[in-house]
Amino acid sequence: MFQVQILGTSAAIPTKFHRPSAQVVSYHDRHYLVDCGEGTQMQLLRYRVKLARLDAIFISHLHGDHVFGLPGLLTSMSLYGRNFPLKLFAPAALKKVLDDTFKQTESYLMYDLEFIPMEDFAPGSVVFETERMKVFSLPLEHRIFCRGFRFEEFNKRPRFNFYEAKALEIPNEYFALLKQGNPITLADGQVIEPERVLSPPDPILSYSYCSDTKYSEPLVDHIKDSTVLYHESTFLDDMKLRAAETAHSTSREAAEIARLAAVKQLILGHFSARYKSLEPMLMEAREIFPDTELANEGRIFKMKDYG
Ligand SMILES: [Zn+2]
Ligand SMILES: [Zn+2]
Secondary structure (H helix, E strand, O other), X not given: OEEEEEEEOEOOOOOOOOOEOEEEEEEOOEEEEEEEOOOHHHHHHHOOOOHXXXXXXXXXXXXXXXXXXXXXXXXXXXXXXXXXXXXEEEOOOHHHHHHHHHHHOOOOOXXXXXXXXXXXXXXXXXXXXXXXXXXXXXXXXXXXXXXXXXXXXXXXXXXXXXXXXXXXXXXXXXXXXXXXXXXXXXXXXXXXXXXXXXXXXXXOOEEEEEOXXXXXXXXXXXXXXXXXXXXXXXXXXXXXXXXXXXXXXXHHHHHHHHHHHOOOEEEEEOEOOOOOOOHHHXXXXXXXXXXXXXXXXXXXEEOOOOO
16 A cells, blocks of 8 residues: 545645645555645544554645644644654754744653754655655755655565465465575475566555645656656646746646656646636646646545556
8 A cells, every 4th residue: 555645735825625735645554744734633633644653754845834733733642642753854944943832832742753854865865764665855946945755665575476376285384485585395395486476576656745846857857757746736837937936836847847757647736825726727737747636635646556
């Protein structure tokens, strides 16, 4: 299971229909919060993501629409009884913001908040890894220091062909050895090589999150071949100049980046509150990159093999 669930997708201010940026990336039983706009903890409750289940938090930059929900969320996690460490990847200045906020509001965390400044990592380097997934830092071009994140599988194991093993009458107790790539010898002396029951691993899947950025071709190499790309789409293309001035992108520019990076699917998000309907954005992007979808609160996108 590798998916992203959108919790918020509006730019700058919440609207009647959209919340500021936040999403949960899940890889098997691990859950990662990416950005934490105002109201994120209510969105987590609404979509039944248990606060205690969050393994780490990644913050792209310090604009309020990506971070104003964080002090409340962190203190609620403490009130819910979290007593094990939480990793927080974010621009260095957030540490002082949080320390001051907790001090002035007499808030205390009963767990260890492990703060990891994103400035410590060169763009493109690995910031976090588990035994089966790595998170890379992505260089975004915004008005302030801003990083995206690429979640990518690695170390994928070959597929074990259970039915083939059964057809060869291999007892279950040998399965683990074969899965690890070892030959086995059956009671009748027959040797079974692991290749007979293993097929190549499924393709590597990845998810790239580009929160706030102007049109940036240097980004393309870093997000190349992503299974799914979330790219901001604050404006329609008739506001291209405004997008450039504010270091944001248009839906057409997001689609162009998706096309250059040869990703499989594009999700547009971070919509300006000026747009009542988002259909024109979808149409504009699909002219350049047909496999485009709109982020929407609650919507889940699964990383899957597009063949
Ligand atoms: Zn923003
Ligand atoms: Zn921003």
